[in-house]
Amino acid sequence: xxxQELINLIHERQSFLCVGLDVDKNKMPEHLRNEPDGVFxxxxxIIDATIDYTVAxxxxxxFYEAMGIEGLVQLKKTMDYLHSLEKPAFTIADAKRGDIxxxxxxxxxxxxxxxxxxxxxxxxxxxxxxxxxxxxxxVYEGKWVILLALTSNKGAFDFQFLPVESDKHLFEKVLETSxxxxxxDNMMYVVGATKADMLTQVRAIVPDxxxxxxxxxxxxxxxxxxxxxxxxxxxxxxxNSSRGIIYxxxxxxxxxxxxxxxxxxxxxxxxxxxx
Amino acid sequence: xxxQELINLIHERQSFLCVGLDVDKNKMPEHLRNEPDGVFxxxxxIIDATIDYTVAxxxxxxFYEAMGIEGLVQLKKTMDYLHSLEKPAFTIADAKRGDIxxxxxxxxxxxxxxxxxxxxxxxxxxxxxxxxxxxxxxVYEGKWVILLALTSNKGAFDFQFLPVESDKHLFEKVLETSxxxxxxDNMMYVVGATKADMLTQVRAIVPDxxxxxxxxxxxxxxxxxxxxxxxxxxxxxxxNSSRGIIYxxxxxxxxxxxxxxxxxxxxxxxxxxxx
Numbered sequence: 180x181x182x183q184e185l186i187n188l189i190h191e192r193q194s195f196l197c198v199g200l201d202v203d204k205n206k207m208p209e210h211l212r213n214e215p216d217g218v219f220x221x222x223x224x225i226i227d228a229t230i231d232y233t234v235a236x237x238x239x240x241x242f243y244e245a246m247g248i249e250g251l252v253q254l255k256k257t258m259d260y261l262h263s264l265e266k267p268a269f270t271i272a273d274a275k276r277g278d279i280x281x282x283x284x285x286x287x288x289x290x291x292x293x294x295x296x297x298x299x300x301x302x303x304x305x306x307x308x309x310x311x312x313x314x315x316x317x318v319y320e321g322k323w324v325i326l327l328a329l330t331s332n333k334g335a336f337d338f339q340f341l342p343v344e345s346d347k348h349l350f351e352k353v354l355e356t357s358x359x360x361x362x363x364d365n366m367m368y369v370v371g372a373t374k375a376d377m378l379t380q381v382r383a384i385v386p387d388x389x390x391x392x393x394x395x396x397x398x399x400x401x402x403x404x405x406x407x408x409x410x411x412x413x414x415x416x417x418x419n420s421s422r423g424i425i426y427x428x429x430x431x432x433x434x435x436x437x438x439x440x441x442x443x444x445x446x447x448x449x450x451x452x453x454x
Numbered sequence: 455x456x457x458q459e460l461i462n463l464i465h466e467r468q469s470f471l472c473v474g475l476d477v478d479k480n481k482m483p484e485h486l487r488n489e490p491d492g493v494f495x496x497x498x499x500i501i502d503a504t505i506d507y508t509v510a511x512x513x514x515x516x517f518y519e520a521m522g523i524e525g526l527v528q529l530k531k532t533m534d535y536l537h538s539l540e541k542p543a544f545t546i547a548d549a550k551r552g553d554i555x556x557x558x559x560x561x562x563x564x565x566x567x568x569x570x571x572x573x574x575x576x577x578x579x580x581x582x583x584x585x586x587x588x589x590x591x592x593v594y595e596g597k598w599v600i601l602l603a604l605t606s607n608k609g610a611f612d613f614q615f616l617p618v619e620s621d622k623h624l625f626e627k628v629l630e631t632s633x634x635x636x637x638x639d640n641m642m643y644v645v646g647a648t649k650a651d652m653l654t655q656v657r658a659i660v661p662d663x664x665x666x667x668x669x670x671x672x673x674x675x676x677x678x679x680x681x682x683x684x685x686x687x688x689x690x691x692x693x694n695s696s697r698g699i700i701y702x703x704x705x706x707x708x709x710x711x712x713x714x715x716x717x718x719x720x721x722x723x724x725x726x727x728x729x
Contacts, residue, residue: 201557241557244564247571248526255523275553277580279607279673282476282516289519296522305552305580307602309609327582332554334584337631341624343616349624356612398554 180269180300181321182364188234188267189414193449196441197235199421201242206426208433218253223260225425228438232445235269235417236261258297271325272299280311287315291322301325303369306353310360317361324366328354331371331394354384363387372400378408389415396423406451414452420444455544455575456596457639463509463542464689468724471716472510474696476517481701483708493528498535500700503713507720510544510692511536533572546600547574555586562590566597576600578644581628585635592636599641603629606646606669629659638662647675653683664690671698681726689727695719
């Protein structure tokens with residue numbers, strides 16, 4: 180999906196919500212836990228319930244890999260289902276990959292190749308290994324790399340805030356250096372909602388780039404703060420909620436409740452988009 | 455595998471060689487490319503040919519994921535085969551994972567759990583997300599996290615050598631800070647052979663930790679240099695070679711040639727171990 184298509188979708192649905200499909204069998208409604216294809220059926224129900232309020236879906240690979248090869252079969256079914264829908268959605272493999280150049284090429288093939296098992300629109304990447312670990316992801320037309328800049332967890336303070344080069348933090352250096360590796364048309368950044376006050380510094384370096392913002396909801400980030408400091412003329416934000424939506428209930432009404440939570444966020448987002 | 459078991463294995467085989475099972479179908483011998491289970495059969499032949507000269511095997515996940523779900527089936531068969539052998543080997547998932555705490559727990563389960571599909575001894579992890587992204591990997595008894603410190607690629611110079619805190623490089627800060635997250639009994643570090651002269655600085659911070667050293671061979675690193683600066687009383691090194699061994703030939707003699715290359719490295723290693 181190109182940048183313009185994504186922007187159009189955001190305006191059409193009046194939403195910049197991304198639903199995190201982080202499926203943990205122990206948190207799924209009981210009636211689906213032992214069902215064959217239960218994980219896919221759960222995802223399908225969540226997608227059907229939320230797609231009118233949502234522009235993106237983000238499965239975190241860890242949750243699928245934890246179920247072994249069967250977990251990846253469930254992920255493939257989920258992606259096949261998303262691709263089969265008439266209503267489009269931007270799809271993000273939250274995989275936090277990155278390796279030496281010839282190896283990153285293989286990861287790009289695994290997740291972004293239209294002929295591969297998954298055909299995601301975007302993939303999250305860790306920046307530690309530098310340019311050649313990131314660039315192989317930028318060669319697929321209409322596909323995206325989403326580079327970790329400032330993450331939403333406590334551990335972010337271990338290295339990301341280290342001062343490097345006269346008062347610049349490491350995360351700012353990552354934002355700055357990576358400008359040479361891609362453009363606002365094929366590169367986004369992860370900036371955690373739990374650090375919304377940092378968005379001013381982020382926007383000073385990447386005024387036009389889309390930001391993928393996790394941490395609203397269960398992790399404590401505030402949508403209002405994120406919008407105040409992060410919104411651009413083109414929106415420029417994808418705000419993720421995982422647990423707050425997909426586990427809004429673990430009963431028979433899980434999809435209904437997920438829809439209600441997504442709708443609530445969408446209505447707030449519509450107001451911010453109007454401003 | 456515990457640290458003492460690994461050290462014993464190194465002395466027994468007089469080797470600290472790790473064979474990188476980075477299987478690319480296009481580089482495999484032609485007669486195996488279209489064979490069902492060709493990737494597994496290739497790995498099996500390489501393992502059988504090299505295990506007497508080798509203490510560790512390191513499949514890089516990217517190569518398997520690039521083949522889709524079928525690639526992971528081939529990896530599982532390879533791991534099942536390794537676990538079935540009487541001759542032990544240390545197994546490393548070169549996956550470069552890492553995510554917020556509750557998500558890293560899922561990756562740990564995916565790769566290290568004895569009841570999972572793979573049951574690796576160790577997993578490589580990127581440090582950018584800090585403590586809570588790494589610690590979930592240290593809770594499995596006899597299992598290891600291998601943290602990226604200094605990688606073998608050009609992109610390593612983008613961030614890893616940035617000066618942070620009075621003349622310390624970022625990679626040194628990673629080595630230092632991570633001492634609080636694990637011990638020499640459950641944490642190793644990746645230090646690229648292409649930067650062997652940096653091993654003195656590395657050893658000043660982690661005198662006892664095992665180092666996983668990629669980059670000997672195809673990437674240009676020198677075994678002599680690595681040993682000169684990196685060997686400890688307990689050996690403390692696992693030196694990886696991938697392409698130089700597994701693609702020594704792409705003809706019918708590939709296993710024989712892989713054995714010859716591994717044997718050559720083992721003989722050199724035996725000499726360094728005696729010193």
